[in-house]
Amino acid sequence: MSLRHEFTKGFWEIVPPFRLVLGLCPTLAVTTSAINGIAMGLATTFVLIFSNLLVSLLRRFIPIQVRIASFIVIIASFVVMAELLMQAYFYPLYKALGIFVPLIVVNCIILGRAEAFASKNNPIISLADGLGIGLGFTISLFVLGCIRELLGSGTILGFHVMWSGFEPFAFMLKPPGAFVALGILLALMNLISQYQAKKGGAK
Amino acid sequence: MGDFILLMISAILVNNILLIRFLGNCPFLGVSRSMDTATGMGLAVIFVLTLAGMITWLVHTYILIPLGLEYLRTIAFILVIAALVQFVEMVIQKTAPPLYEALGIYLPLITTNCAVFGVAIININEGYDLITSIFFSFASACGFALALVLMAGMRQRFALVRIPKPFEGFAIGLITAGLIALAFSGLIGLV
Numbered sequence: 001m002s003l004r005h006e007f008t009k010g011f012w013e014i015v016p017p018f019r020l021v022l023g024l025c026p027t028l029a030v031t032t033s034a035i036n037g038i039a040m041g042l043a044t045t046f047v048l049i050f051s052n053l054l055v056s057l058l059r060r061f062i063p064i065q066v067r068i069a070s071f072i073v074i075i076a077s078f079v080v081m082a083e084l085l086m087q088a089y090f091y092p093l094y095k096a097l098g099i100f101v102p103l104i105v106v107n108c109i110i111l112g113r114a115e116a117f118a119s120k121n122n123p124i125i126s127l128a129d130g131l132g133i134g135l136g137f138t139i140s141l142f143v144l145g146c147i148r149e150l151l152g153s154g155t156i157l158g159f160h161v162m163w164s165g166f167e168p169f170a171f172m173l174k175p176p177g178a179f180v181a182l183g184i185l186l187a188l189m190n191l192i193s194q195y196q197a198k199k200g201g202a203k
Numbered sequence: 204m205g206d207f208i209l210l211m212i213s214a215i216l217v218n219n220i221l222l223i224r225f226l227g228n229c230p231f232l233g234v235s236r237s238m239d240t241a242t243g244m245g246l247a248v249i250f251v252l253t254l255a256g257m258i259t260w261l262v263h264t265y266i267l268i269p270l271g272l273e274y275l276r277t278i279a280f281i282l283v284i285a286a287l288v289q290f291v292e293m294v295i296q297k298t299a300p301p302l303y304e305a306l307g308i309y310l311p312l313i314t315t316n317c318a319v320f321g322v323a324i325i326n327i328n329e330g331y332d333l334i335t336s337i338f339f340s341f342a343s344a345c346g347f348a349l350a351l352v353l354m355a356g357m358r359q360r361f362a363l364v365r366i367p368k369p370f371e372g373f374a375i376g377l378i379t380a381g382l383i384a385l386a387f388s389g390l391i392g393l394v
Contacts, residue, residue, distance in 0.1 A: 021229075021232065021233075021373050022229060023229075024225075024228035025226055025228045025229070025317050025321075028225045028228060029224075029225035068285075068314075072281055072282070072314075073278065073282070076277050076278040076281050076282075079277055080277050083277065084274065099324055099325065099328065102276070102277045102320075102324055103226075103320060103321055105281050106281070106315050106316070106317040106320045106321075107317075111315055174388060175222060175223050175384050175388065176222075176384035176385040176388060178225070178381070179381030179384055180377070180378055180381035182377050183370075183373075183374045183375070183377030183378035183381060184378070186374040186377060187367075187370045188369070190368070190370075190371075190372075190374065
């Protein structure tokens, strides 16, 4: 179990929300633009890193029967911190993400990593795991945000990139578009994995 | 009374909590593989969400506001919900074993169902009073159950058809959800 592997597995091998089908609500809801995707991803990463670190440090002291409740309290504390920090320094983004900032607390990726990884491993590896998974999640949201923003309003990060006669495809910004875009992206990833597996088998 | 009916229709059909507001999507895709599990989960959510909507409103109004602790809302609500789920599980186990058999495994899952937490927050953000909060929570939960059962009905049929390999599993589930959401967004003019 190398540190490098724990960090990089979050980018492809088990990248959320594609490989780990967890944390779908923020993924679907906030990715109407690339910048919202990044903001949500980074806020989640912040909470994930610190909750992994703290859970891992306290893993010998938390009684096994009340571990879930303890993890939730730890996560909730960091979510409140993220919420207050965003409110103070990034108010427009805080407004744009709305209810999904407090909802980071019930993002199952974070509780999932605390339970499956941080409660069993030392703090340094847990930190690497949190950072890797968090950044993987951020990249996924960014990619999905880019696709929806590009097709839905013809821009990326607010810059016009499509040709001048481009008719925005408003469906992509609506809720049904989110489901369909994520479904197609997931199928595309499965296709690449299959291709890789076939190539690996042919060697 | 007219207001309540409008609120019900709006929460169930127009602003469906799963498909339009995007709350509670993990269990939506996780337990919608068969009709039985979908109905079980739907009933459990209706029960817990209505109770949670009421109790979090009371906690916010009578404990957090008088003490000036509104910024602790997130922590307080998640603890209330976790405790409530645990409590409901114990009560049902003691008083109604058949119901416990039916709902048992779905109850613990509800703690991390963001629909419960999300509705509690919406109740406060929208400034609903107690009765409206209870109504809204109940209606949202019914919307959740409706979408879940619809989805399960569709997914059961996937077993019988040939799906392109890369789309198997969650990918086709997401696209189906997209189509159901599209059908629901046709109801937007209703209220």
